[in-house]
Amino acid sequence: xxxxxxxxxxxxxxxxxxxxxxxEKTFIETLNDKxxxxxxxxxTTYNIKAIYGKKSVKIDTxxxxxxxxxxxxxxINLELIDNVDxxxxxxxxxxxxxxxEYVNLDIKKVKNNLLSxxxxxxNDKDIKSIIVGYSFCHEKYTITNEKVLSKDEVLYHSxxxxxxxEKDNEVKTTFFNKVGVNDCFDGFKNMFSEKITxxxxxxxxQSCETSRYNIVLSNNCVSDILSRYGEMFDAESIYKRLSPLxxxxxxxxxxxxxxxxxxxxxxNYIGKRLFDTEGTKTYYxxxxxxxxxxxxxYNNKYAKKDNVKSTGNAFGVRNMYIMPGEFSKEELLNExxxxxxxxxxxxxxxxxxxxxxxxxxxxxxYTIKNGKKVNGLNMIxxxxxxxxxxxxxxxxxxDLELFDKNFGAPSLLVKDIAISGNK
Amino acid sequence: xxxxELESILHELTSTGADFAEIFLENSxxxxxSYLNNNLDDIEVKILDGxxxxxxxxxxxxxxxxxQLSNEGVNKVINNLIVNIEGDKKYDNIKxxxxxxxxxxxxxxxxxxxxxxxxDFLKKFNEKIREKNEFIEQVSLTxxxxxxxxxxxxxxxxxxxxxxxxxxxxxSVVAKKGESIANVFKPYGxxxxxxxxxxxxxxxxxxxxxxxxxxxxxxxxxxxCEMPVIMAPGFGAVIFHxxxxxxxxxxxxxxxxxxxxxxxxxxxxxxxxxIIDDGSIDKYWGSTHIDDEGNKTRKNLLIxxxxxxxxxxxxxxNRKMNMNVTGSGRRExxxxxxxxxxxxxxxxxxTDKVExxxxxxxxxxxxxxxxxxxxxxTTGEFNFAVTEGYMIRDGKIAECVKSASLIGTTLDILNNVxxxxxxxxxxxxxxxxxxxxxxxxxxQPTIKVSKILVGGVKNDK
Numbered sequence: 001x002x003x004x005x006x007x008x009x010x011x012x013x014x015x016x017x018x019x020x021x022x023x024e025k026t027f028i029e030t031l032n033d034k035x036x037x038x039x040x041x042x043x044t045t046y047n048i049k050a051i052y053g054k055k056s057v058k059i060d061t062x063x064x065x066x067x068x069x070x071x072x073x074x075x076i077n078l079e080l081i082d083n084v085d086x087x088x089x090x091x092x093x094x095x096x097x098x099x100x101e102y103v104n105l106d107i108k109k110v111k112n113n114l115l116s117x118x119x120x121x122x123n124d125k126d127i128k129s130i131i132v133g134y135s136f137c138h139e140k141y142t143i144t145n146e147k148v149l150s151k152d153e154v155l156y157h158s159x160x161x162x163x164x165x166e167k168d169n170e171v172k173t174t175f176f177n178k179v180g181v182n183d184c185f186d187g188f189k190n191m192f193s194e195k196i197t198x199x200x201x202x203x204x205x206q207s208c209e210t211s212r213y214n215i216v217l218s219n220n221c222v223s224d225i226l227s228r229y230g231e232m233f234d235a236e237s238i239y240k241r242l243s244p245l246x247x248x249x250x251x252x253x254x255x256x257x258x259x260x261x262x263x264x265x266x267x268n269y270i271g272k273r274l275f276d277t278e279g280t281k282t283y284y285x286x287x288x289x290x291x292x293x294x295x296x297x298y299n300n301k302y303a304k305k306d307n308v309k310s311t312g313n314a315f316g317v318r319n320m321y322i323m324p325g326e327f328s329k330e331e332l333l334n335e336x337x338x339x340x341x342x343x344x345x346x347x348x349x350x351x352x353x354x355x356x357x358x359x360x361x362x363x364x365x366y367t368i369k370n371g372k373k374v375n376g377l378n379m380i381x382x383x384x385x386x387x388x389x390x391x392x393x394x395x396x397x398x399d400l401e402l403f404d405k406n407f408g409a410p411s412l413l414v415k416d417i418a419i420s421g422n423k
Numbered sequence: 424x425x426x427x428e429l430e431s432i433l434h435e436l437t438s439t440g441a442d443f444a445e446i447f448l449e450n451s452x453x454x455x456x457s458y459l460n461n462n463l464d465d466i467e468v469k470i471l472d473g474x475x476x477x478x479x480x481x482x483x484x485x486x487x488x489x490x491q492l493s494n495e496g497v498n499k500v501i502n503n504l505i506v507n508i509e510g511d512k513k514y515d516n517i518k519x520x521x522x523x524x525x526x527x528x529x530x531x532x533x534x535x536x537x538x539x540x541x542x543d544f545l546k547k548f549n550e551k552i553r554e555k556n557e558f559i560e561q562v563s564l565t566x567x568x569x570x571x572x573x574x575x576x577x578x579x580x581x582x583x584x585x586x587x588x589x590x591x592x593x594x595s596v597v598a599k600k601g602e603s604i605a606n607v608f609k610p611y612g613x614x615x616x617x618x619x620x621x622x623x624x625x626x627x628x629x630x631x632x633x634x635x636x637x638x639x640x641x642x643x644x645x646x647x648c649e650m651p652v653i654m655a656p657g658f659g660a661v662i663f664h665x666x667x668x669x670x671x672x673x674x675x676x677x678x679x680x681x682x683x684x685x686x687x688x689x690x691x692x693x694x695x696x697x698i699i700d701d702g703s704i705d706k707y708w709g710s711t712h713i714d715d716e717g718n719k720t721r722k723n724l725l726i727x728x729x730x731x732x733x734x735x736x737x738x739x740x741n742r743k744m745n746m747n748v749t750g751s752g753r754r755e756x757x758x759x760x761x762x763x764x765x766x767x768x769x770x771x772x773x774t775d776k777v778e779x780x781x782x783x784x785x786x787x788x789x790x791x792x793x794x795x796x797x798x799x800x801t802t803g804e805f806n807f808a809v810t811e812g813y814m815i816r817d818g819k820i821a822e823c824v825k826s827a828s829l830i831g832t833t834l835d836i837l838n839n840v841x842x843x844x845x846x847x848x849x850x851x852x853x854x855x856x857x858x859x860x861x862x863x864x865x866x867q868p869t870i871k872v873s874k875i876l877v878g879g880v881k882n883d884k
Contacts, residue, residue, distance in 0.1 A: 031678060039486040039760065040503045042496070043473070061470035062490040073468060080538050082462035129680060164680065164801055171682070173801045210647040210881045240459060241561040241597060244604070347806035350795035351828040351878075355597045355606045360645075360828035360878035362797075362806035378804070381828050381878030383647060420647025420878045 001064045002046075002144050008067050009050060014074060017089045017145035018064075019047040019277050026105055029133040030114040032121060037133075038107075047277065049089070050074040056087035056301075087301045090143050090279020094150040103155060103183075105136050113185050117161070120192050126200060128166040134159050134185075143279040150279050156181055156270035156405070159188040165199050172202045172376075174344065176220070177403060179270050198343070198373070201366065205376030207421035208340070208367070214415050215382075216332045216368070218343040219401050222322065222409035225345070225359070226260075228352045229386050230317050230407060233287050233295070235302040244357035244386060245293060252292050254390035257325065260288035262297070264318035271318035271405035280312040287320070291391075321408035325396030332397055332413040334371035340419060341365045341373065342382065357386040363419070381420040392416055424448060424474075424492075426519055429576045432476070433517045435501050437578055440510020441478035443739065444517075444578040447715065448474050449757040451571035454533075458545035458564040461553075475757035476500055480508050482742050486760040519582040522574075525712035527588040529616025533568045536617035541566055544620055548594070551625050555633035558598040558640060567591040567612075575717035583717045589708070589862060590619045591851065594628070598636045605639035607632050608794070608810065612708040612851035612862065635792070635811050638823040645812065645824035647879030651787035652829065653780050653815065653871045657848035658793045660867035662829075663698055663770055664854070665796040665805040666836045667691075671725050671733075672751070673740035673763040674857060675800040682803030682833050683731060692729040692837030695773050699724055700735060702750060702766030708851040709766040709864040716752035716761055723749045725768075729837075737763040755859025762858045769866030773843030780842050780871040787815040788877055790829070795852065803833030809877075828878040842871040 002018045009016035022044045029037040048059045048070065057077040059070060114132045121127040135158045143150040160177035176195060178188040217225075229244070237243040245253065264273045264282035275281050278300050287295045297313035298306070333341060342365035352359035363382045366373040395413040402408030424432075429446055436444035455467045473490035474497065485507050487500035545564045552562050569589040576582045591612035598605050609632065613619045654662060667683065675681035683691065702720030704710050714720055716738050724732050736744055737752035740763055753764040781789070789812065796807025806828050814821045831839075849866035 035483065037484060037486070037760070038507055039488075040500065041487060041758070042489045042491060042499065043758075044490060057466055059468040059470070061468075061472075063470060063472040076538060077466040077468070080463060080542060081466055083464045129678070162801075171802050173799055207876075210879070212881070240563075242563070346799075346804075347795075347797045347808065347828055347830075350797070350808040351806060351826075353606065353810075353826055356604045356826075358826050360808065360826055362804070362828060362830045379830060379832075379876060381647060381806075381830060381876065383644075383827070383878045383880065418644075418647065418880045420876065420880075422649040422876050 005048070005064060005067050005070065006146060008071050012071060012075060013052065014071070014078070015051045015089065017049045017143065020142040020144070021045045022140040024138045026107065026136045027133065028107070028110055028114060029131065031131050032129055033115060033118045035111050035115070049087070050078065051087055051089070052078045054084040054086050055081055057081060085301045086304050089145045090148045090150060092279070093148045094275050094279065094281055096152060096274060100153045100155060110134055117189060117192065120196060124196065126165045126167045127196065128164045128171065131162040132159070143275070148279060150275055152274040154270070154272060157183050159185065163195055163199060165196070167200065167203045170203050172199050174199050179402065179404060181268060181270055181272070201373055202364065202376030202378065205364070205378040207379040207423045208377060208419060209423045210420045212416050213419050214336050214339040215417050216329070216339060216341045217412045217414060218341070219397065219399050219409050219411045220403060221342055221345045222412050223403050223407045224348050225352065225389070226320065226322065226409055227407040228348050229354065230320055231354070233297050234313065235296040235298045235306060238296060239302060239305065242355055244355060248293055249296060250293060253387060254288060254291040255393040256290040257396050258288055258291050258390050258393055259286065259323040260320065261286050261323060262317050262320040264312070266319055269319040269402050271402070273318050276312040276314040278310065278314040280310040280314065282312040282318070285311060317406055319402060320406060321400060321402060322396065322410060324398045324400035324410040327395050327397055329397050329399055329411050330371060332395055332411055333368050335395065335413055337370060339368045340377060341368050345382065359384060359386070379422060383418040383420060389414060389417065426522070426582070430517055430519055432497065432501065433576065433578055436476060436478050436505065437514050437517070438512050439505040439508045440513060441480050441505070441508050442513050443479035445477040445716070446474060446576045447477070447757050448574040449571065451569060451756070453567070453569045456541055456545065456566040458549055459561070461549060463542050463545065471756055473757045475760065476504060477760055478504050478508065479739055480510065484739055484760065488757050514578055517578055518580055519576055520580045521582070523583045525583070525585045527586060527615060529588050529618065531617040533570060533588065533590070533616060548625050551629040552594070552596060552632055555629045556598065556636050558600045558636060559596060560599050561597045563595040565593040567593065573715065575715070577717065581717045583713055585711060585713050587614065587711055588616055589614055590616055592619065592623060594632065596632055596636060598640060600640040603640050605636055605642070607635045607639070610851050613706050614708055614710045615706045639811060642823040642825045645827040645877060645879030646814065646882045647877060648882060649874045649876050651784050651871060651873050652790055652875050652877065653784065653787065653869065654790045654867070655792065656846050656868050658850040658865065659790060659870065660768065660770060660865035661793045661796055661807045662836065663867065664765065664768055664863070664865050665798040665807050666831065666833050667698065667726070668765050668768050669798050669856070670800040670803060670833055671735055672765070672800070673734055673736040673744055676734050677740040677743040681800045686731050689731055690729050691731045691834060692726055693840045694729045695843045696726055696729050696837055696840050697771040698726040698768065699771065700751070700765050700768045704767050707767045707849070707864050708862050714750045714752045715754045718748055718750040718752065720750040720766060723751070735763040735765065737761060753858060753861045755861055759858040764856060764858060764861055765854060765863050767849070767864040767866070769847065769849065770843065770868065770870065772845040772847045772868045775842040775844050777844050777846065777869045780844070780869065781815060781820060782818045784815045785817060789813045789815050789820050804830070805833065806830040824879070829875050831875050836872060836875060839873045839875065840870055841873045844869040
C-alpha cells in the first residue's frame with residue numbers, strides 16, 4: 001500500500017515518504033496478591049510526509065487504505081500552509097547490521113514474578129498496598145521513499161511500582177521505576193527493601209521554614225526536571241523564540257560541572273535508535289560541555305535554515321542525560337553538616353514553566369544531618385528556575401540512571417535554593 | 424463492522440467463561456492548525472482507526488487493542504484475551520439491540536467552515552494580539568478540531584454509536600522585557616463545531632492578554648508561606664479537580680486507595696462546598712451523550728454542603744463497589760481501557776461578595792489564573808500552579824508575583840473554603856490519568872481559602 005501511495009502522490013507532483021511504526025506491547029499490573037490488568041496490543045501507524053515545491057506537511061494515520069482521501073487531504077493542507085521552509089527526505093538506506101534477538105514473553109512467569117513482590121507486604125503489617133506494573137514493548141521502524149528503505153527494531157522492558165504504607169493513621173506513598181533493554185526484574189525487586197525503609201522514615205514528616213537551603217536532588221528528580229526542559233536545546237524551539245535558551249548558544253549557562261549528552265547509539269539504554277524519524281543516522285553528541293551550550297539539536301528543516309546538517313533529532317531526544325560525576329550519593333549528603341534531600345517532585349507539567357524557565361514544585365524528602373536522614377519532609381515547595389538550579393550545582397553524583405527512553409540523570413548537590421514551608 | 428460480526432466477536436470473547444465482554448470501535452480524525460511567526464506554520468493530522476476489546480470474569484479484567492481490523496488481526500486479539508480465562512461459556516445467545524445513535528449536532532461542521540476562514544481567524548487574532556503589546560516575542564495560536572465516531576457493544580445487548588465533535592482554540596504568548604520573560608496561555612473549547620469562534624471576542628481577549636503580559640513582565644518573586652488565597656472564577660476550580668475530583672473517581676476508591684474511600688455520608692468539606700460533575704451539559708468541552716462504556720452521561724452530585732454524597736463510578740470498578748454506575752467511564756482512545764473520570768466538574772455558586780473577600784484579607788494571594796496540577800488520591804496531597812497572581816495587602820490587590828505553586832491536602836483544603844461567591848464561570852482543560860488524556864471543564868465562582876501553602880521566597884518585610 002505504501003508504494004501505491006507514493007505512486008499516487010507522484011501523479012500529483014507530490015513526493016511522499018512514509019515512516020511505519022509497528023508496535024506490540026504487553027502490559028500487566030498487579031495489586032497486592034492479584035493480577036488486576038492484562039493488556040495486549042498490536043498497532044501499526046504510518047507517518048506520511050509530503051513535499052510539494054518548498055512546502056511540506058504530515059499526516060499520522062492508522063489507516064493507509066484510503067489513498068484517495070490521504071492525497072486529497074495532503075493537497076488541501078499543502079495549499080493552505082504558508083511555511084516555505086524546505087524539508088527533505090531520507091537519502092541513505094540504513095539497517096541494523098545484527099538482527100535483534102527476539103524474546104518470547106512467558107506471561108505466566110511475568111505474572112508470578114510480579115506477584116512474588118507481594119511477599120514484602122505479607123511480611124510487613126505497615127505496607128497497605130503494592131501496585132506493580134510491567135510493560136514489554138517491541139517496536140519496528142521502517143522509512144520508505146522512492147530511493148530509500150531503512151529499518152530499525154528495538155525491544156525493551158519496564159517495571160514500575162506504587163508503594164503505600166499506613167502507620168500511626170498516616171498514609172504515605174512512593175512511585176519508582178526501572179527500565180532495561182534486557183529483563184531487569186531482579187534489579188527492580190532489589191529496590192524494594194530500601195524504598196520501604198525510606199518511605200517509613202516519611203511517617204510524621206514535617207514541613208520546614210521558608211528559607212534558602214543547600215539541597216541534594218535525587219537522580220529521578222533531576223531526570224524529571226531535565227525531561228520538562230529537554231526540548232530547550234531544539235533548534236526549532238529556539239528559532240520560534242519559545243526555548244528559554246534562545247540567544248544563549250555558545251554561552252555558559254550552567255555550572256561548569258554540568259555536562260549533558262545525547263546518546264541514541266548506546267545499546268544499553270532503551271532509547272537506542274539507528275536513525276530518527278527522517279532517516280538521519282543518530283550519533284553521540286555533547287549538548288552542554290562544562291556548562292556551555294555547545295550543540296543545538298536539528299531536524300532537516302531547521303538544519304537547512306541554519307545551513308548545517310541534521311543532527312538526527314527529528315524525534316526529539318533519545319537517551320539524553322547529565323554525565324555522572326565521581327561522588328557517591330552518601331558523599332553528596334555528607335558535604336554539609338545539614339541539608340535537605342529531595343527525592344520526590346510533583347506537578348512538573350504545570351509548575352515548571354518551559355518558556356520562562358521558572359519552576360515552583362511540590363516536593364518531598366528528608367532533612368539530613370551529618371549525612372543521615374533524620375526525618376521526613378513534606379508539604380514543601382521548591383522555587384527556582386532552570387538557570388539558577390543548574391548554575392548552583394556544586395557536585396555531580398555517580399548514580400546515573402535512565403528512567404525512560406528519553407532522559408536520565410545522576411543526583412546533584414545544589415547550593416542555595418528557595419524552599420517554602422509552613423513551619 | 425456489521426451487527427452480526429459484532430455479535431460473533433462477543434460470542435468468541437465470552438466463549439471461555441468471561442462474564443463481561445465489550446467492543447469499542449473508534450474512528451477519529453484530529454486536525455491542528457498552528458499559526459506562528461505570523462503565518463500558518465503547520466497543519467498536523469492524526470487519524471485513529473481501531474478496536475478495543477475488553478473481557479472480565481468477576482473483578483479480573485483483560486484488555487486488548489489493535490488497528491489491524493482484518494479477521495486475522497481481530498482474532499489475534501481475541502485469542503490473546505480469552506486464553507486468560509478458563510471456564511464454561513455463560514451466554515448462549517448474545518443479541519444486540521437496535522443501535523442507538525447520538526450526534527453532536529453542531530451549527531457549523533468542521534468541514535463546512537472553510538479552510539481559508541480558519542486561517543483568516545488565526546491571522547486576525549494574531550495581528551490583534553501583537554498590535555496590543557510591544558514586548559511580545561511570539562504568538563502561537565492553534566485551532567484544534569476532533570471528529571470521533573465510537574461504536575460500543577457489550578454482552579448485555581447494548582449497542583450504541585456516538586458521533587462526537589470537539590473544537591478548541593489555544594493562545595500562547597511569550598513576551599520579553601530586558602531579562603524578564605513572561606507568558607500567557609488561554610484556551611477556549613466546546614463539544615461542538617466552529618460556532619465556537621463566534622463566542623471569542625478577539626478585541627477583548629487581546630486586551631486581557633496584553634494586560635496580563637505587562638503585569639507579569641514586572642512580576643516580583645512570590646512570598647512563600649501559608650496564607651489566605653482568593654481564587655478567581657473559572658480555572659480556579661483546578662483546586663477542586665485536584666483536591667477531591669480524582670479522589671472521588673472509582674479508579675482509586677474501588678481499591679480503597681483514595682483518601683475519600685469509605686467516607687460516603689461524612690462531612691469532608693466546609694458547608695459552602697457543593698460539587699457536581701455533569702457530562703451531559705450541552706456543548707460543554709467535557710461533555711458526551713454517552714460515556715465510553717455506552718452509558719448515558721448525567722449530572723452527579725458528589726459533595727453537598729460539605730457532605731460526601733457520591734463517587735464517579737464505571738462498570739468494572741463497580742464490581743468492587745456495588746453502587747450505581749454514573750456514566751463516567753472515559754478513555755482517551757481505544758488505546759486505553761476506560762475507567763471513571765471527570766467530565767465537567769464545578770463548585771455551585773454561593774452568596775458571598777468578592778469585594779468583601781478582598782477587603783477582609785490583610786495579607787494573602789489573589790490567584791487570577793491557574794495552570795494545571797496533580798494529586799496523589801491515596802494521600803490526598805495535591806498541587807496546582809498559579810500562572811497569574813497578585814499579593815493582597817491590607818485589603819487591596821497589590822503587586823503581581825511570579826508563578827507559584829499551591830499545595831495542600833484534600834481534607835484540609837476542602838474544610839478551609841470560607842467564602843464562595845455567585846459568579847460561576849467555566850474553563851476548558853485536559854486531564855491525564857490511567858486511561859489517557861480526556862477533555863474536561865472545570866468551574867467555580869470566586870472563592871476564598873483561609874490558608875494554603877504558597878511557593879516562593881522568604882518574606883523579609
